[in-house]
Amino acid sequence: MSVFVDKGSRVIFQGFTGQHATFHAEDAMATGTNVVGGVTPGKGGSRHLDRPVFDSVADAVVETGADVSGIFAPPAVAMDALLEAIEAGVRVAVVVADGVPVQDMVRTKRYLTGRNTFIVGPNSPGIITPGECKVGIMPSNIYKPGRIGVVSRSGTLNYEAVSQMAKLGIGQSTCVGIGGDPVNGVDFKSVMQAFENDPDTDAVVMIGEIGGQQEVDAARWANQYMSKPVVGFVAGVSAPRGRRMGHAGAVISGDSDTAQAKLDAMEGLGLYVVRNPADIGATVARALEETGLRSPAGARS
Amino acid sequence: MNIHEYQAKELLRQYGVPVPPGEVAYSDKAAARIAEEIGGARWVVKAQVHAGGRAKGGGVKIAKSLDELRQLTDQMIGMRLVTAQTGDQGQLVQRVLVERAARIERELYLGLIIDRGSQRITLIASDAGGIDIEEVAHEHPERIHKEVVDPATGLLDFQCRKLAMAIGLQSRLSPFVRIVKRVYRLFRDKDATLAEINPLVITDDGDFLALDCKITFDDNALFRQGEVAELRDFDEEDPKEVEASGHGLNYIALDGHVGCIVNGAGLAMATMDAVVFHGGRPANFLDVGGGASPEKVANAFRIVLKDPNVRGILVNIFAGINRCDWIARGIVQATHDQAIDVPIVVRLAGTNQEEGSRILAGSGLDLITAEDLDDAAAKAVTATSEVIRV
Numbered sequence: 024m025s026v027f028v029d030k031g032s033r034v035i036f037q038g039f040t041g042q043h044a045t046f047h048a049e050d051a052m053a054t055g056t057n058v059v060g061g062v063t064p065g066k067g068g069s070r071h072l073d074r075p076v077f078d079s080v081a082d083a084v085v086e087t088g089a090d091v092s093g094i095f096a097p098p099a100v101a102m103d104a105l106l107e108a109i110e111a112g113v114r115v116a117v118v119v120a121d122g123v124p125v126q127d128m129v130r131t132k133r134y135l136t137g138r139n140t141f142i143v144g145p146n147s148p149g150i151i152t153p154g155e156c157k158v159g160i161m162p163s164n165i166y167k168p169g170r171i172g173v174v175s176r177s178g179t180l181n182y183e184a185v186s187q188m189a190k191l192g193i194g195q196s197t198c199v200g201i202g203g204d205p206v207n208g209v210d211f212k213s214v215m216q217a218f219e220n221d222p223d224t225d226a227v228v229m230i231g232e233i234g235g236q237q238e239v240d241a242a243r244w245a246n247q248y249m250s251k252p253v254v255g256f257v258a259g260v261s262a263p264r265g266r267r268m269g270h271a272g273a274v275i276s277g278d279s280d281t282a283q284a285k286l287d288a289m290e291g292l293g294l295y296v297v298r299n300p301a302d303i304g305a306t307v308a309r310a311l312e313e314t315g316l317r318s319p320a321g322a323r324s
Numbered sequence: 325m326n327i328h329e330y331q332a333k334e335l336l337r338q339y340g341v342p343v344p345p346g347e348v349a350y351s352d353k354a355a356a357r358i359a360e361e362i363g364g365a366r367w368v369v370k371a372q373v374h375a376g377g378r379a380k381g382g383g384v385k386i387a388k389s390l391d392e393l394r395q396l397t398d399q400m401i402g403m404r405l406v407t408a409q410t411g412d413q414g415q416l417v418q419r420v421l422v423e424r425a426a427r428i429e430r431e432l433y434l435g436l437i438i439d440r441g442s443q444r445i446t447l448i449a450s451d452a453g454g455i456d457i458e459e460v461a462h463e464h465p466e467r468i469h470k471e472v473v474d475p476a477t478g479l480l481d482f483q484c485r486k487l488a489m490a491i492g493l494q495s496r497l498s499p500f501v502r503i504v505k506r507v508y509r510l511f512r513d514k515d516a517t518l519a520e521i522n523p524l525v526i527t528d529d530g531d532f533l534a535l536d537c538k539i540t541f542d543d544n545a546l547f548r549q550g551e552v553a554e555l556r557d558f559d560e561e562d563p564k565e566v567e568a569s570g571h572g573l574n575y576i577a578l579d580g581h582v583g584c585i586v587n588g589a590g591l592a593m594a595t596m597d598a599v600v601f602h603g604g605r606p607a608n609f610l611d612v613g614g615g616a617s618p619e620k621v622a623n624a625f626r627i628v629l630k631d632p633n634v635r636g637i638l639v640n641i642f643a644g645i646n647r648c649d650w651i652a653r654g655i656v657q658a659t660h661d662q663a664i665d666v667p668i669v670v671r672l673a674g675t676n677q678e679e680g681s682r683i684l685a686g687s688g689l690d691l692i693t694a695e696d697l698d699d700a701a702a703k704a705v706t707a708t709s710e711v712i713r714v
Contacts, residue, residue: 025552050465056549073535091338124545125545126513126542127545130443130475131658132443133474133476140606159646161677162643162644162674175590176586177593178590178644179588179590179591179642179644180588180590180591181590182642182674183642186642186696187696187697190696193464203590205438206440233593235440236440236441258593258594259593259596260597260600261606265409266576268589268592268593268609269589270589271544277458279540298601299698300594300595300598300697301601301696301698306684
């Protein structure tokens with residue numbers, strides 16, 4: 024088991040025949056993902072990567088039973104592609120595009136009311152259940168099957184955390200990149216809830232950054248309802264106020280938005296808090312040892 | 325993207341929101357001509373820079389005669405205005421806004437934001453106008469009133485009336501509703517992320533007037549907002565940051581000594597944090613982005629080294645869609661393009677890591693290689709603490 028995607032997931036790519044989607048679809052297929060086809064309007068009926076191409080998401084869903092879509096549309100048309108996926112009943116839609124207008128996401132989230140699609144992103148590195156399913160742009164070779172759930176806003180910090188864990192022999196159940204935008208799909212709290220309900224996840228690593236209150240909301244929820252240990256890091260202790268640090272959502276606009284304030288709040292709510300970004304892996308190991316999920320020697324007991 | 329107050333007021337005027345009569349001036353002569361045209365006995369001269377807190381820094385003055393107006397304008401244009409938001413260097417004033425002074429009865433606050441909590445456009449109103457709204461929220465949260473807009477219906481009249489009554493405008497419902505809806509329309513049409521009228525005043529004639537205004541736009545929507553994009557003033561931005569964005573690099577100047585070249589915004593921030601954790605201070609934030617070519621990396625070196633405070637460079641790459649071999653070639657190219665007189669610490673991980681390391685090892689360059697993030701930050705801090713740049 025895992026969250027959102029697993030080996031039973033039937034994956035399509037929107038913008039399938041484009042350069043980026045092709046590259047990442049090939050990598051996904053090589054690492055076990057069940058890619059059942061793709062969508063490129065106007066190229067329906069042809070084949071790409073030995074898979075069928077459809078003119079619309081609805082056609083792809085009807086013909087292949089697809090339930091997960093990797094959206095590789097450029098930012099200007101990402102909302103259109105996303106709404107098409109939602110309308111077609113896709114269960115999980117991953118939006119990789121960096122640069123989607125924020126008001127497009129405000130409208131998209133309204134459109135989502137009463138519908139059941141999990142949106143991952145935008146500005147997301149994707150989602151991966153190692154060895155089973157990858158939908159996104161992350162380097163799949165660094166991810167190893169295991170029992171830790173990882174959720175982050177940043178892609179590269181997700182890689183960093185995973186590689187630190189790998190050095191200690193710790194693998195992942197599922198890794199979710201919720202994206203660096205201020206208005207996004209699934210948030211930390213909803214991913215945390217999914218991990219809590221997943222029998223194959225022992226603990227969760229949450230990697231946030233400056234801006235907004237999502238990390239604290241999730242920590243508050245974890246404090247009340249979560250039985251599994253949660254390790255938390257927030258990037259940007261050294262970031263100046265009022266400047267957008269690369270990600271559209273990474274900007275300090277008030278006292279409670281700072282990395283320091285969020286780390287302090289998380290600590291107060293009983294999370295294993297990481298102050299030095301190089302200590303993420305070691306803190307996960309400590310959390311597992313203290314909760315009896317791992318023997319100090321290293322191997323899982 | 326930020327714009328000047330006079331530009332924001334021009335947009336408000338286009339949308340039918342009342343603003344004081346006035347115009348932007350680049351000289352004392354022009355200021356006097358504008359004052360004669362708009363009439364009145366007192367005028368406000370306002371320095372046009374993007375930073376807030378202008379009044380405290382001497383960027384907002386009242387003139388009681390045309391002579392005084394000319395004199396104040398002359399003083400203000402060319403000065404470096406220092407406010408809480410500019411840093412010690414201040415911001416060069418190149419133009420002023422000249423407006424007819426208003427007689428003020430009441431000062432209110434009206435703001436629109438994209439609220440991250442509700443994930444929707446949200447209206448904020450307060451009867452405590454003319455002061456920093458964050459201060460009001462802190463000291464008198466009961467004087468802040470909010471309405472969240474449903475994107476399916478847009479802002480509704482009753483929501484505006486609710487706000488009007490909450491801030492004591494029972495007798496002026498219709499004109500207030502009209503103004504709020506017009507600002508909302510501007511916000512929505514132009515892909516704004518913040519629109520703040522502070523203060524929105526009621527004059528002694530009983531009319532509403534937007535006395536000061538700040539509007540920020542969504543950088544990600546500029547592709548469909550051509551008119552807004554034209555309002556960008558590059559003089560208000562750090563020239564290194566402008567140049568970097570021209571090369572597809574995301575660069576933000578800071579005040580430390582460790583120059584950082586990283587891929588990914590999150591890792592770039594965490595790298596800065598690791599430097600701080602080891603007792604150093606980052607000179608900049610720099611994200612080379614995905615698929616960085618050797619040229620892009622060489623450009624990153626050039627931009628980072630333009631900062632005279634930089635005493636060493638920390639390259640931290642975790643390649644996913646990037647390639648370590650390209651990054652390594654970029655480092656080698658950078659050392660060919662210019663003489664680099666500071667230590668360089670390199671940590672490469674991810675895609676094509678071995679090939680990247682091989683290129684660096686074979687280059688004969690005097691580099692400090694690092695195993696991981698912690699090692700890299702520690703070595704960079706040690707190396708930069710020993711360097712004096714001449």
